[in-house]
Amino acid sequence: MEWLANMNRALDYIEMNLSGNIELSEVARHACCSSHQFQRMFSFITNVPLAEYIRRRRLTLAAIDLQNHGAKVIDAALKYGYESPVSFGRAFQQLHGVTPSAARIEGTALKAYPRLSFLISIKGAEAMNYRMETKEAFQVFGLEREFQIDGGGEMPQTPAQWWQHCHENGAIEQLAARAGGLPSFVSQDLHKVHALCSYKHTGGDTFPYMLCAFRNESSAVEGYSVISIPTLTWVVFTSELFTWDAFDNIIETMYRRFYGEWLPTAGYEPVDSMEFEIYGSRDGLQYVELWFAVRKAQ
Structure with a gap:
């Protein structure tokens, strides 16, 4: 199952670098394929573009930092790759439905997108020719x-x-x-x-x-x-x-x-x-x- 192991190694690299710079060439190297091929495989398997998955994971972790660790909005924005609190706030509200400042209030409902893992799924409802x-x-x-x-x-x-x-x-x-x-x-x-x-x-x-x-x-x-x-x-x-x-x-x-x-x-x-x-x-x-x-x- 080396192919599955390679794909999961690529996800491990992404996860370890969500608060830093994610090089797509390095993602692909961990998966032993080209950057384009990895992004195509990821999209077809998960039905989510790779860039969107990374965005969701970063904003999930940003919400945790804001709500549970009392992080400042500007610090969370810079940590997860946004150039300004304004662009971060826009993306955050689009995903979570609330502003970053509101996320710091106890009891605010937020969304969480967990880390993906590639596993074997037994399907087989239809034959493949x-x-x-x-x-x-x-x-x-x-x-x-x-x-x-x-x-x-x-x-x-x-x-x-x-x-x-x-x-x-x-x-x-x-x-x-x-x-x-x-x-x-x-x-x-x-x-x-x-x-x-x-x-x-x-x-x-x-x-x-x-x-x-x-x-x-x-x-x-x-x-x-x-x-x-x-x-x-x-x-x-x-x-x-x-x-x-x-x-x-x-x-x-x-x-x-x-x-x-x-x-x-x-x-x-x-x-x-x-x-x-x-x-x-x-x-x-x-x-x-x-x-x-x-x-x-x-």
Whole structure:
């Protein structure tokens, strides 16, 4: 259960530094993955963004300091990373429903968000469709972009917005036209353009994303980035057939079940930097495959 131990070590680091500076790169180091991958895993498993969890824990401890230890408001604000009592008071009231000064009064009702721990949860209400495959080395080519983890930066700010932008300007259709045929190791009812996620380190606050096609002898790759994928073992999860309006819910559920149900109990751990979203269609409906590069847990 090394994967669970790594995740809990990351939470231990967060807990020990709630009154100091929390480096996301250090959080990720404890979890043995990239910063982006840890934040995605955390969000899918807990349904709470990592930054929001940290904010809640800090404000929980601040309330304890104010109510039980008689701390001054300005001291609590500075201790838990706020630049001024005003910004601290605004965040505190948003979470607890009362001002920091009111929290010092005996009998004031406050909220507490306890420290999380990752444990194995026996669920299994629904079957998960997956297969294990070892694929020989191959290449993909396409359009690369870096995105900020917090969703900031220039438009388009998210992969979904970038897909829309590239559909509108014809870049998707052009990439599909230059892809050539599909390789023999994938289903022949796949689309030509897919997504490669988190395949290299770009820094603690950004992650890479690529709109890609499989490269073969008939592909025209001039002007595109080319990425070499080494021989790896993949766990492949396949969705049921769906219509495009259900896509967001389908793919979010698949990610959540991989991180929250399959990975903690399967005896495997992710190989950082290799993850595909593969799209296909059959009988007039769509489906998606998620490919996660994995290895036997140490």
